[in-house]
Amino acid sequence: MQLNQASQAQLSQWxxxxxxxxxxxQQQHLNLDLTRGKPSTEQLSLxxxxxxxxxxxxxxxxxxxxxNYGGIDGIAEAKALGANILQVNADEILVGGNSSLTLMHQTxxxxxxxxxxxxxxxxxxxxxxxxxxxxxxxxxxxSICEQLGIEMITVPMTATGPDMDQVEAMIKADSSxxxxxxxxxxSNPTGVTYSDETVDRIAQLGKIAxxxxxxxxxxxxxxxxxxxxxxxxxxxxxxxxxxxTEDSVIQFASTSKITHAGSGIAFMAxxxxxxxxxxxxxxxxTIGPDKVNQLRHMKLIPNMDALQSHMAKHTAIxxxxxxxxxxxxxxxxxxxxxxxxxKPEGGYFISFDAQSGCAQRIVQLxxxxxxxxxxxxxxxxxxxxxxxxxxRIAPTVPTVEQVETAMQVxxxxxxxxxxxxxxxx
Numbered sequence: 279m280q281l282n283q284a285s286q287a288q289l290s291q292w293x294x295x296x297x298x299x300x301x302x303x304q305q306q307h308l309n310l311d312l313t314r315g316k317p318s319t320e321q322l323s324l325x326x327x328x329x330x331x332x333x334x335x336x337x338x339x340x341x342x343x344x345x346n347y348g349g350i351d352g353i354a355e356a357k358a359l360g361a362n363i364l365q366v367n368a369d370e371i372l373v374g375g376n377s378s379l380t381l382m383h384q385t386x387x388x389x390x391x392x393x394x395x396x397x398x399x400x401x402x403x404x405x406x407x408x409x410x411x412x413x414x415x416x417x418x419x420x421s422i423c424e425q426l427g428i429e430m431i432t433v434p435m436t437a438t439g440p441d442m443d444q445v446e447a448m449i450k451a452d453s454s455x456x457x458x459x460x461x462x463x464x465s466n467p468t469g470v471t472y473s474d475e476t477v478d479r480i481a482q483l484g485k486i487a488x489x490x491x492x493x494x495x496x497x498x499x500x501x502x503x504x505x506x507x508x509x510x511x512x513x514x515x516x517x518x519x520x521x522x523t524e525d526s527v528i529q530f531a532s533t534s535k536i537t538h539a540g541s542g543i544a545f546m547a548x549x550x551x552x553x554x555x556x557x558x559x560x561x562x563x564t565i566g567p568d569k570v571n572q573l574r575h576m577k578l579i580p581n582m583d584a585l586q587s588h589m590a591k592h593t594a595i596x597x598x599x600x601x602x603x604x605x606x607x608x609x610x611x612x613x614x615x616x617x618x619x620x621k622p623e624g625g626y627f628i629s630f631d632a633q634s635g636c637a638q639r640i641v642q643l644x645x646x647x648x649x650x651x652x653x654x655x656x657x658x659x660x661x662x663x664x665x666x667x668x669x670r671i672a673p674t675v676p677t678v679e680q681v682e683t684a685m686q687v688x689x690x691x692x693x694x695x696x697x698x699x700x701x702x703x
Contacts, residue, residue, distance in 0.1 A: 279614045279693060281633070281700045289701050296694040300647065303687050308648030310684045315466070315626030315672045317539050320595045324588065325537035331577045336570060344569035350557055352543075353569050355576040360545035362582050363500050364529045365513040371547045372557065374567050378532035378544040382494060383422050385528060385546070388559045389456070389492060390426045394525075394552055399490045401428070401456050410448065410458035412440040414629055414657030414668045416466045419459045419496070423659070430659035431455070435468055439476035446479070449487045457492045458483070463511050464499040467629040467657055467670040469622020474512040481517035484526025495529040501589050502535060503624040504597050515547070524549035533575060535626065536588065543572050596626075599673040599681045603628050606685035616696050628671040629657070636695045637666045643691040649684045 279292070336344045338353045351357070352373025360371045374381050390407070393399030401407040408429045411420060415435075423430050431448065434441045439462070449455050460480065462472040472480075480493055495514055503509065518524045525548065533542035546556070579585050604621055607630070611617050619630045632640055637654035644651050652670040655661040671688075673681045 279616060281696055282615055284700070286701070289697055293694070293697045293701060296690060296697060300643065300690050300694055303647045303690060306648065308683065308687065310648060310676055310680050310687075311650045312672050312676065312681075312684055313650050313652050314675075315535075316675050317535050317592075318595065318675050321535075321592055321674070322538055324591050324595075325578060328537060328541075328574050328578055331574050332570070336573065338569070338573060342569070344573045347565045349566045349569055350561055350564065351553070352567060353572045353576070355580070356543060356572040359576065359579065359581070359585070360531065360547065363531050363585075364497060364515070364545060364547040366515045366529070366547040369550055370515070370553065371545060372553055373572055374544045374546065376532075376540060376542045376544065376568075376571075377534065378496065378498065378530040378546070379418055381544050381546045382419070382496065382530055384560065385492075385494070385556065386422050386426060386428075388556060389490070390428065392559060393490065394492070394555045395490070401490065404454050404456070406454055408452065408455045410440075410445060410455060411659050412459065412465075413659070414467055414663075414670070415459060416461055416496070417652075417656040417661075419494070420659045428456070432659060433458075435465065435470060437470060439465075439470060439472035439480075442476055442479045445483070446486065449483060449491070453488045455487065456490055457494055459494050459496065461496050461498060462514070463497055463509070464502060464622055464625030466498065466625065467627035467668075469620045469625050469627065469629065471509045471511050471623075477512040477514055478517045478520075481514060481523055481527065482521050484518070484523030485521060487526070491526055493527040495527050497529055497531045498535070499625040500531050501585060502592070502626065503589070504593055504600055505623050509623055525552050528552060533579075536585070536592070537575060537578065541571060543567075543575050596674050598678045599676070600628065602678055602681045603671055603673050603685055606682070606689060610689040611692070616692055626672060626674055628673070630669045630671055631667045632669060632692060633696050633699065634665045634667055636692070636699050637663060637669050639695040639698065640669060640688075640691045643695055644687055647687045647691065649687045649691075651688075 356373040357368050357371045361368045390401045409423050410433050411430045412435045413432045433444055514527050529547040532544040607619055617632050641651045641654045655663040657668050657670055
């Protein structure tokens with residue numbers, strides 16, 4: 279189907295045929311949800327051994343009773359695992375509760391209200407502090423900035439990461455830009471992994487930005503490959519060491535999509551000076567994290583070899599779901615002008631770009647046929663996709679058979695919305 283080459287008569291015929299096909303799908307009374315990147319029940323069950331794994335032994339390797347107060351930066355075993363995942367030293371990591379999003383929210387709140395260096399460094403002192411947001415990107419990152427009143431400026435994503443020429447030019451021109459969001463490996467939602475050059479250039483931003491600049495490096499999918507040969511990515515901390523900018527980047531990761539999503543552990547990594555300031559801030563509101571849960575995780579996943587073995591089981595479960603989405607998109611649109619999409623090698627999403635002006639209508643049609651998708655615009659700050667094109671597909675929760683059905687609906691909705699738009703033009 280090539281819309282740009284179709285006559286009015288052909289478009290009208292397609293609209294009639296697609297409307298009939300769509301109405302038939304509505305009669306199936308489907309109830310499928312592809313809105314968020316959550317682990318499936320099968321994936322969560324991989325970690326059910328966490329229940330009772332300590333067998334009454336709550337003592338860490340250094341003799342600490344994990345049941346008691348204290349240890350605000352986490353137990354040593356968990357710090358060692360997090361350091362391996364994020365490629366940092368053990369003194370550059372903090373282990374928290376079940377959510378890296380919580381750590382990110384706390385980090386930006388601290389930077390905005392109190393500053394990392396001293397009260398004068400607080401971002402609230404700026405007339406209008408700003409953050410760079412590669413798009414399409416992660417909606418919850420944008421929500422944090424919006425809550426704090428930090429203005430968001432979009433930067434286009436490329437096949438190698440954010441458009442660094444634009445990033446560098448913006449930062450040089452505007453000292454009120456205080457940071458940038460990054461999902462560097464298997465990005466949400468595009469699946470892009472940053473190139474070595476991009477990593478190195480991001481590490482150098484601390485040289486050209488204001489002294490209070492921080493890159494929020496959300497490495498949520500660091501170990502979430504979909505192939506037998508996961509993509510490698512350069513270490514941002516190694517690059518920062520080379521350029522003497524270690525305090526300009528703060529890394530995050532978690533086990534949310536590794537073990538039990540609602541009861542995992544989270545990691546934060548940065549220069550010791552940043553961690554010292556953050557722990558002082560954190561210590562006002564807590565006496566320590568859930569060290570018992572950290573210890574449970576270290577019994578289940580004691581090292582990187584165990585982690586890689588565990589993640590291979592995840593890949594075996596979700597890869598057929600991704601294959602289903604990509605196979606259906608290829609069959610329907612590879613020879614058309616109705617959309618473009620990424621073919622990720624990891625992560626939790628597939629990013630689909632419809633024709634301009636069609637995304638909201640596609641999502642609406644899908645919902646009315648019983649298939650829930652992430653709201654159109656969610657992958658942009660303020661939920662404003664200026665071209666109304668991007669749709670994030672999250673295939674992990676439904677079964678493979680349900681993904682197949684959902685994609686049949688999605689394809690009809692894309693075609694129908696596109697034809698409607700062309701006829702209305």
